[in-house]
Amino acid sequence: MAVMTVVASKPQSNKQSLWHRFVKGRGLSYCILAVIGVFWIFPFLWMALGSLKTQREILAKPPKLLPEHASLANFAKWFGELNFGIYFTNSMVVAVITVLGNMVFCSMVGYALAKMDFAGKNILFGAVMVTLMIPSVATFVPLFVIISNMGLANSYAALILPFLCQPIGVFLMRQFISGIPDALMEAARVDGAGELRIFFQIVLPQCGPPLATLSILTFLSSWNNFLWPLVAAQTEEKYTLPVALSLYSTGQNATNYSVLLAGAVLVVTPILLLFVFLQRYFIQGVAGTGIK
Numbered sequence: 001m002a003v004m005t006v007v008a009s010k011p012q013s014n015k016q017s018l019w020h021r022f023v024k025g026r027g028l029s030y031c032i033l034a035v036i037g038v039f040w041i042f043p044f045l046w047m048a049l050g051s052l053k054t055q056r057e058i059l060a061k062p063p064k065l066l067p068e069h070a071s072l073a074n075f076a077k078w079f080g081e082l083n084f085g086i087y088f089t090n091s092m093v094v095a096v097i098t099v100l101g102n103m104v105f106c107s108m109v110g111y112a113l114a115k116m117d118f119a120g121k122n123i124l125f126g127a128v129m130v131t132l133m134i135p136s137v138a139t140f141v142p143l144f145v146i147i148s149n150m151g152l153a154n155s156y157a158a159l160i161l162p163f164l165c166q167p168i169g170v171f172l173m174r175q176f177i178s179g180i181p182d183a184l185m186e187a188a189r190v191d192g193a194g195e196l197r198i199f200f201q202i203v204l205p206q207c208g209p210p211l212a213t214l215s216i217l218t219f220l221s222s223w224n225n226f227l228w229p230l231v232a233a234q235t236e237e238k239y240t241l242p243v244a245l246s247l248y249s250t251g252q253n254a255t256n257y258s259v260l261l262a263g264a265v266l267v268v269t270p271i272l273l274l275f276v277f278l279q280r281y282f283i284q285g286v287a288g289t290g291i292k
Contacts, residue, residue: 044268051075051262058257074262084266086237087244092270094159094229094240095222101164102218103211109165110173111199115185125174131167137227144231158232159240163222169214176210177203212278220271241267 045065050058052070078084112118113125143162144153152158180203188198226242233239239247245263253259 047261047264047268050258051265053258055256055258058261074258075266077259078263078266082244082248082263083236087239087241088266090156090159090233090238091223091240091242093156095219097156097160098163098222099215099218101160102166102169102214105165106169106214107173107177107204107207107211108199109170110175110177111203113170113174114177115180115182115203116195128167128170132171140228140231143228147232153232154234154238156238159229159238162228163218163225166218166221169218172210172214172217173207176207180206216274216278219274223267223271 049065049067051074052072053067054069054071054073057064057067057069113121113128139162147153147158147161152161184202185198188202193201224242225240226246229238229240229243230246233243236244241263245260245267248263249260
């Protein structure tokens, strides 16, 4: 009769076991993300802390991360001497109206492309997709000529009208609305509802996540827009925050880093607050529309 010999394997050390569990789990991924996060967050942290420093502290060598005597004097200069209220109001008016316009018009166009049948629909959607590949700077000259001929230069209309319905918004809403069951709209048509009623009472209430995504993307684009306001706004009364910050950084103020950092904080803060409050809807909207 054969004799079977059982060889007991050596128990793994606790260190190896912990390491394998760490690698197989999400610990390694979290560590990599944490390192990447530090590189992303550090410039913003330096900007925020630098806005509280004096010019002498910023130019000190070796540089120090924390301010020795934190002060809000740099922010007070923006609110007092540099007409921050005018620039902030202009940026907010342009951004809010642009967001509202895109939410309405992009939703309507997206609904038409997704759920209505008409001649040339695929050609129109293809044209929308083509415009996504055209740099916006390439359209500035014809846009400015059109705006000037209409007598709208140096006005809110000049800053808002060219961006009321953007191709990315049309694509975003079209992708989401395509997933809404046709049966809902057919039932409404049987009951005598028109297209506008179907759109506002059935389709639009279901578009919360993509509308939140669209609002964030549009607000971000409008708030950070620099080149077009620089071209269209010809007086200080119509300057937006990015334009004002850029113009302040020229000439004798080019090395006034503490005030420039304070201005950068004022520009970035509304965007961060918007994303913090709407990030859940933003992620849902991106996932629901298939944007990569």
